[in-house]
Amino acid sequence: MRNLITSGLKKLVKSESRYSKGDRQAVVISVATVKGGVGKTTTAVNLAAAMAANHDKRVLLIDLDAQGHCTTSLASVVDAQATEAIPVHKVLLDEEQREVLDAAVATEIEGLDITLADAELADAEGRISQKIGKELLLRDALEMTRTHYDVILIDCPPNKGNLTLNALLASDQVLIPTDLSPLSVQGADELIDTVLTVRRRLGHELEVLGVVLTRVDGRTVTINEEVRQTIDEAWGELVLEQHIGINTRLAQAQLRGEPIFEHAPESRGAKHYRKLAEETLDRLGQGRR
């Protein structure tokens, strides 16, 4: 009995983090939309790689999708020695107060770390519901982690479930990828609505960093023009200037488990993601001076 009470008290008093405070303050960006297969993961992975490699940023990529696609997209460059790291669902669910840093693994790309996801993250979606402050688990676990990075990108699952809500509540900004299909545009619009609800109901100052048009196919110009016009009218300056063209090299790079800059540095996909990294960093006021 005595033991039980004192361990509770110890937790109360000793809630200090195991990590020391770093000298950075990361901007946290969720890459999210409700529609599946529109390029969220491709965007999160290649933006993270471009920001680390071309802009000397310390970047952490959080794989928050149980499909584990960021994990597979970087499989060839993840540090094979990094066996100590725990999967990210443990950070959210362990009774012990964890930091996302416990799950961070180095990659061969200088400045880029990643947290790995596995199928158990799908269970986490349900188990999170039983936690007090269920939408704030990731935000709490990033408190110290943020001070070790310049940018933290979160790759979200294609829904508005608990994991996505955790990502949004932990983020300062959200980047919304959409292709030019009506369903995808609708999905992006729904996500913008969710951002507004998060702001109004939960009082969290979340900004839309931008909407990025993905998988743009130059061969369907007329259809594209029509959708593009509707998008511009609805979202105006939220739409980023740099779109991502359709490029099979991007899909190949994902299969190979490496960023496009390693796989095909001269490809159109690589050029577009390099420029997108510049534009997003400019919007964040972190561009090159």
Ligand SMILES: Nc1ncnc2c1ncn2[C@@H]1O[C@H](COP(=O)(O)OP(=O)(O)OP(=O)(O)O)[C@@H](O)[C@H]1O
């Ligand atoms: N610009 C592009 N050109 C060609 N193929 C692309 C492009 N962007 C993404 N793809 C391919 O389209 C598929 C879906 O992309 P991705 O995994 O990035 O989407 P997602 O939105 O993360 O999907 P999910 O909702 O399942 O997580 C992948 O096979 C990817 O390689």
Ligand SMILES: [Mg+2]
């Ligand atoms: Mg994905």
